[in-house]
Amino acid sequence: MEGLKQLLSNNVRKFGMIIALIGIALLFQILTDGILLTPLNVTNIIMQNSYIIVLAIGMMLIIITGEIDLSVGSVAAFVGAVAGVLMVTMDFPVFAGILICLAIGAIIGAWQGFWVAYVNIPSFIVTLAGMLIFRGLTLVVLQGQTIAPFPDGFRGLSSAFVPDVFGGEGEIQLFTVVVGIVLSVVYILSELKIRRTDLKYDFKTISFPLFIVKLVLFTIVINLFTYVLAQYEGIPYVLIVLFVLIIGYTFVMNKTVIGRHIYAVGGNANAAQLSGIKTKKMKFWVFVNMGVLAALCGMIFAGRLNAATPQAGNLFELDAIAAAVIGGASFTGGVGTVFGAVIGALVMGVLNNGMSLMGIGIDWQQAIKGLVLLAAVAFDVLNKNK
Amino acid sequence: MSERILEMNSITKTFPGVKALDDVNLDVRKGEIHALIGENGAGKSTLMKVLSGVHPYGTYEGDILFQDNRCEFKNINQSEELGIVIIHQELALIPELSIAENIFLGNEQATKGVINWNKTIIETRALLKKVRLNVDPEEKIKNLGVGQQQLVEIAKALSKKVKLLILDEPTAALNEEDSENLLQLLKEFREQGMTSILISHKLKELLKVSDSITVLRDGQTIRTYRRTEEEVTESMIIKEMVGRDLTELFPDRVYNVKDKVVFEVKDWSAYHPLDVERQILHNVNLHVKEGEIIGIAGLMGAGRTELAMSLFGKSYGKKITGTIIKNGKEVSFKTVDQAIKNGVAYVSENRKEFGLILIDDVKNNLTLANLDRISKHNVLNTSKEVVEAENMKQRMNVKTPSIQQKVVNLSGGNQQKVVLGKWIFTDPDVLILDEPTRGIDVGAKFEIYKIINDLAEKGKSIIMISSELPELVGMCDRIYTLCEGEITGDIAAKDATQETLMTYMTQKGRS
Known part of the structure; x- marks a missing residue:
């Protein structure tokens, strides 16, 4: 029991947001008479929020280094427009088109990173300029028109599902259930491996019963989730993309030299510089990374809409920033996790979805979301002052 | 000349873990230039901060008597009201504002909230004349040299009807000519009856202009010389400044x-x-x-x-x-x-700004400068990191409940051990x-x-x-x-x- 208390008090923020997410989900589950967690709607929530989650991951890195990026919505729109021109108007092959779009994202990121890192212009200004520049260029590329429809292969990225290789007939998609089981086995094995190393080095570990409880709990959550998905169409492709991004970025931030350097730059740039870290280069590459993710976001959104439109990505930057902040990022830099950004994006996503299901107007939705954002940060600040 | 203007009795000021001032006495006579001298960290600046209300009444022990009245300053405004003005080592002027605006900042020449610019300029001109600075009152501060800025600070002090002017290392950043001018100005003010306290490292300067010299060492008053009553030489002061017992302070060393x-x-x-x-x-x-x-x-x-x-x-x-x-x-x-x-390793003098990432834990700080040692192909071996950090913590004898502790929560000494450990980790x-x-x-x-x-x-x-x-x-x-x-x-x-x-x-x- 002591161990559990310790664990909780050390991670108030981390668990706080997960608990808040569960609380919000349960609240809307009741308010919507159980519609929120139906297989169809769960799948919807994932697909509706996938592009914000992609942005939130990149934004989290940006905020960790102590910067901000206001241009991501415009960049996403611009890349979506380019994708439209390439694949619809010019009939480029899908795969080549996607690669070109990602490269364009990288170039845009490099452009902004250059001004921020090497010319020392505040990122707020650089990306505010970027917001205008790329919104304008979107209109130029599209000539004010909407381009549609995209080829099927491209749309699949954001709206298709992995087919059931086991050919499961009927209600349940067998493949998805199997994936759930495989994932839980991988999860349990990796946890066991970590525990073994911890014990070998005599590190602090949670007690064995608690460890088992944790394993069982997570295994249930994983399988429940895949089971719910299996009842609808199974696993959307975009979920795989998200999964890879979340695992990949979490690994980079926690387990690599690069990740450590990013945290150090945000935590204290002077000390980082005097520790041999190339702070400018680090900031530059974090912006390049953001550009690539914004490009990916733009393509997922265009694919989902099945059109490249001039208004795409409007206010995405604010959703992404809100997600990162709710997920524990601090504007002074140096703090935050990729997982937190995902949770933050889901909190906003579930709120959106739940309120829409209840038939609350867009006016009140905005106001309520604003209050939630303020409350989350206030909670954090008050908690720190204690 | 011997009338007292300021008396500070038994001033004691402690910061967490350090006694900055320990029973300090200061006795300044009206119309004199009183020099305050001591090594870095002897407590000169702290004493002046107590006097001017930067450290408010209640955060120190002891009494301050100014013109025979007991003073309990809660902030710097209250001391300025009585005519005690301090000019800090780092000048507190706003570069983008004009001389006139700076001089009357917070003391604007206004009626009902509307600034009377003509009056401001005319008064500034008069003040600048007093400090013999011949520039346009509307010139921006950033266009002035350090010496001129120093004079603007003094003019600003004069505008507040200063009775006791405190100058903290006024000549540190000045060249010889500017220093000479400044000292000459202080002498003139003395003729007009103003009292000043001058903090400086430059002994020659002090000996040239001061009437009294108080030596501080390790937060204590060593003695006050009255130069009208006794002969003082440079070497006497140096001896008082540094004289302390060295035995037992340093551990034995194997050469x-x-x-x-x-x-x-x-x-x-x-x-x-x-x-x-x-x-x-x-x-x-x-x-x-x-x-x-x-x-x-x-x-x-x-x-x-x-x-x-x-x-x-x-x-x-x-x-x-x-x-x-x-x-x-x-x-x-x-x-x-x-x-x-x-x-090569460099341990910065400013561990909080340049040495540590305060919001990060002991472990990450210890390994930051040499992550190569605990990584392969840029992937960290976090288990090895914990072991290495734990070893370093023990070698440095860092007192912390765990290496997961954030360094901001450690004491200054332990923070310094972490910085040292961090650099020893780079071998x-x-x-x-x-x-x-x-x-x-x-x-x-x-x-x-x-x-x-x-x-x-x-x-x-x-x-x-x-x-x-x-x-x-x-x-x-x-x-x-x-x-x-x-x-x-x-x-x-x-x-x-x-x-x-x-x-x-x-x-x-x-x-």
Whole structure:
């Protein structure tokens, strides 16, 4: 029991947001008479929020280094427009088109990173300029028109599902259930491996019963989730993309030299510089990374809409920033996790979805979301002052 | 002349872990220039902050009597109302505003909230005349030289009907001519009956203008000289400033100094990063042998930190010239990274700003400068990291409940041990330690000294920069003195006394 208390008090923020997410989900589950967690709607929530989650991951890195990026919505729109021109108007092959779009994202990121890192212009200004520049260029590329429809292969990225290789007939998609089981086995094995190393080095570990409880709990959550998905169409492709991004970025931030350097730059740039870290280069590459993710976001959104439109990505930057902040990022830099950004994006996503299901107007939705954002940060600040 | 204007009785001020002032008395007579002198950290600035209300009443013990009235200042406004004005070492002018706007900032010449600019300009002109500054009142501060800015500060003080003017190191950043002007001005004010307290390191200056001199050392008043009543010489003051017992303060050391010169600097010069005309370091030459501890002594502004940072991957300065020879081979570090890879480490004088990531934990701070040691193909081995960090924590004797503790929660001494540990983790041959014991208590100092001795015994070369002369004399084999960017002396520690060091540190071109 002591161990559990310790664990909780050390991670108030981390668990706080997960608990808040569960609380919000349960609240809307009741308010919507159980519609929120139906297989169809769960799948919807994932697909509706996938592009914000992609942005939130990149934004989290940006905020960790102590910067901000206001241009991501415009960049996403611009890349979506380019994708439209390439694949619809010019009939480029899908795969080549996607690669070109990602490269364009990288170039845009490099452009902004250059001004921020090497010319020392505040990122707020650089990306505010970027917001205008790329919104304008979107209109130029599209000539004010909407381009549609995209080829099927491209749309699949954001709206298709992995087919059931086991050919499961009927209600349940067998493949998805199997994936759930495989994932839980991988999860349990990796946890066991970590525990073994911890014990070998005599590190602090949670007690064995608690460890088992944790394993069982997570295994249930994983399988429940895949089971719910299996009842609808199974696993959307975009979920795989998200999964890879979340695992990949979490690994980079926690387990690599690069990740450590990013945290150090945000935590204290002077000390980082005097520790041999190339702070400018680090900031530059974090912006390049953001550009690539914004490009990916733009393509997922265009694919989902099945059109490249001039208004795409409007206010995405604010959703992404809100997600990162709710997920524990601090504007002074140096703090935050990729997982937190995902949770933050889901909190906003579930709120959106739940309120829409209840038939609350867009006016009140905005106001309520604003209050939630303020409350989350206030909670954090008050908690720190204690 | 002997009427008292200010009396500070038994002032004691403690900061967490440090007693900055311990039963200090100060007695200033009306119409005199009273000099306050002491080494860095002796408590001069703290005493003046107590007087001006920066440290409000209640945070210190003791009494302040100004013009025979007891004062309990809660903030700086209350002391200014009585005519006590302090001009800080770092000037507090706003560069983008004009002289007139700066002088009347917070004291605007306004009726019903509307500023009367004509009155402002006319009054400013009168004030500038008093300080003999012949510039347009509407000139922006950023277009003035340091000396002129200093005069604007004084004019600002005059505008507040100052009775007691406190100047904290007013001439530190000035050239000789400007200094001379300023001192002359103070003398004129004295004729007009104004009292001033002058804090300075420049003994010659003080002896030229002061009527009384109070010496502070380690937060205590040593004595006050009345120059009308007794003869005072430079050497008398130096002796009072530094005189303290050295025995037992420093741990025993196993000497292991080899003849091999590990690190040599030749003709090292550097210019100010913003003002490229201003040369900060002039042809510095120094060397350090294997297992040797050398010291660099110099007053504030002598260029000690600038020297260290410019050597450490050109982290300071423009137009750096000169050569570094390491183990007989010429090397050049363009970046900090290269310096670290070549076995050089620099422990900053400012651990909070430049040494640590305060919001991160002990473990991550210890390993930050050498993540290669715990990673393969850029992937961290976090288990190895924990083991290595734990070892380093024990070696440095860092008192922390766990290596997961955030360093912001540690005491100053333990933070300093973490910084040292961080650099020892890079396995350097040459360690440049900039004020390694600043702001930490005696016990922690002793432990840091032990670590330094231990490193020297293992054949590391140590360059130690310190404002505390006893520390240098007690720890080093040789001591270089630095004065205004030039090496003025290279003295074997056994021949060094604090008096000789102080002489070299204050007199350029004597060596």
